[in-house]
Amino acid sequence: MKNKILLSLLGLFALNTINAQTAEPIQEESEKKVYVKGNALLLPIGVINVGIEHQLSKKFTLQGDVLISPWKSFAGHEAQIYMGTIEGRYYFNEAFKGWHVGANFSIGAYIVQKPTYWNDNTYVDVQVGVPSQYINSQLYQKGYSILVGIEGGYQFRLADNWNMDIFAGIGSSQDFYKGYVRGTGERYDSANGYNRSGEIIPYRGGVMISYQLK
Numbered sequence: 001m002k003n004k005i006l007l008s009l010l011g012l013f014a015l016n017t018i019n020a021q022t023a024e025p026i027q028e029e030s031e032k033k034v035y036v037k038g039n040a041l042l043l044p045i046g047v048i049n050v051g052i053e054h055q056l057s058k059k060f061t062l063q064g065d066v067l068i069s070p071w072k073s074f075a076g077h078e079a080q081i082y083m084g085t086i087e088g089r090y091y092f093n094e095a096f097k098g099w100h101v102g103a104n105f106s107i108g109a110y111i112v113q114k115p116t117y118w119n120d121n122t123y124v125d126v127q128v129g130v131p132s133q134y135i136n137s138q139l140y141q142k143g144y145s146i147l148v149g150i151e152g153g154y155q156f157r158l159a160d161n162w163n164m165d166i167f168a169g170i171g172s173s174q175d176f177y178k179g180y181v182r183g184t185g186e187r188y189d190s191a192n193g194y195n196r197s198g199e200i201i202p203y204r205g206g207v208m209i210s211y212q213l214k
């Protein structure tokens with residue numbers, strides 16, 4: 001009889017322990033916030049930058065976002081950019097409040113005319129070092145980039161469930177591209193395969209308006 005009572009008590013204790021262990025993560029999970037956001041600074045020029053930011057802990061969040069610039073011609077220049085970014089953030093106060101810093105990784109594909117080609121100078125092929133039959137403004141580039149960088153910003157509350165996130169970032173861009181002549185689609189350079197370039201550039205920034213989902 002005593003054994004049955006002891007087993008019953010142990011069973012009740014084990015059941016309560018399991019319930020407490022399973023209930024605690026659910027409670028912690030419900031306290032974590034998720035925001036969807038859109039870049040209000042880029043929207044007026046027809047560039048879409050939207051994302052979602054998920055709280056990992058009291059001060060850390062993980063954000064994923066996409067940027068789409070669909071312009072086949074913007075002010076006379078090719079400006080098609082399609083980029084996806086994963087970014088980890090650390091908030092000095094608490095998640096979604098105050099100053100933050102972060103690190104990010106991006107992959108993008110593009111059809112653009114680089115700013116260095118916004119002129120009517122004769123294009124000089126760097127592979128052979130002689131002037132070509134083209135001028136720079138006739139030419140554009142198509143390829144992809146791998147970017148790694150850091151960012152910083154400040155996020156604050158606008159109203160119930162609404163935040164504003166002001167941020168900017170800089171990093172290393174490794175570019176792989178081919179050069180083409182506008183209108184004909186022929187290659188203007190003499191490279192075999194992709195050209196490659198690397199530079200430090202500001203490639204993230206804006207004003208995100210955020211809405212809390214939970």
